[in-house]
Amino acid sequence: MTQPEANNTEHIVKNVDLIVSKSDEAGNITYVNPIFMKISGYSQANLLEQPHAILRHPDMPKVIFKYLWKNIKEGKDVIAYVKNLCADGGYYWVLATVKMAKNPDGSFRNYMSTRKCITENAKGTISELYKTLLELEKTEGEEASEKAFYTFLDDNNINNADSFNAYMKNLNK
Numbered sequence: 001m002t003q004p005e006a007n008n009t010e011h012i013v014k015n016v017d018l019i020v021s022k023s024d025e026a027g028n029i030t031y032v033n034p035i036f037m038k039i040s041g042y043s044q045a046n047l048l049e050q051p052h053a054i055l056r057h058p059d060m061p062k063v064i065f066k067y068l069w070k071n072i073k074e075g076k077d078v079i080a081y082v083k084n085l086c087a088d089g090g091y092y093w094v095l096a097t098v099k100m101a102k103n104p105d106g107s108f109r110n111y112m113s114t115r116k117c118i119t120e121n122a123k124g125t126i127s128e129l130y131k132t133l134l135e136l137e138k139t140e141g142e143e144a145s146e147k148a149f150y151t152f153l154d155d156n157n158i159n160n161a162d163s164f165n166a167y168m169k170n171l172n173k
């Protein structure tokens with residue numbers, strides 16, 4: 001997996017865009033919809049079987065993905081803001097809903113992420129939060145960043161996966 005160097009070109013996600021992907025248990029991509037390819041700038045062949053981290057933007061703090069994985073592995077849905085890296089080094093912001101789907105017998109089927117555009121209000125709050133978390137991660141380490149993340153959750157009365165998701169959804173207004 002090779003990643004481009006990030007630049008400041010924003011790719012706009014429109015109101016009508018619904019960017020979908022599915023993955024196996026390890027997060028490797030098994031399905032992408034056409035708009036996923038259009039916005040990211042990757043072909044289907046370049047995406048399938050690749051880890052979702054192909055989209056990982058250097059501005060994203062690790063703690064967000066740690067929170068995501070902890071919850072989806074437990075079968076809990078996660079609604080979270082993600083800044084993604086495009087093939088040309090540009091970026092796009094999305095509000096992603098990530099869920100685990102199960103087979104009728106209860107076994108793991110896939111993870112699925114459905115991503116939509118975000119408001120300026122959400123972008124303002126979340127980019128400030130992520131900036132602080134990333135700065136702490138780089139200067140004091142992951143534990144300090146995680147502590148600050150949980151302080152942010154406490155300060156906003158977010159004490160479980162449902163209240164986390166409700167807060168993130170509400171911010172996107």
Ligand SMILES: Cc1cc2nc3c(=O)[nH]c(=O)nc-3n(C[C@H](O)[C@H](O)[C@H](O)COP(=O)(O)O)c2cc1C
Pocket residue numbers: 021022023026027051052053054055056057060065082084098111112113
């Ligand atoms: C269904 C699904 C969708 C994901 N979508 C993204 C995504 O759009 N962007 C992203 O950076 N990570 C996404 N991830 C998280 C990645 O698997 C990975 O944890 C993240 O990119 C951080 O990379 P790292 O764990 O190698 O540091 C997704 C994971 C799953 C299961």
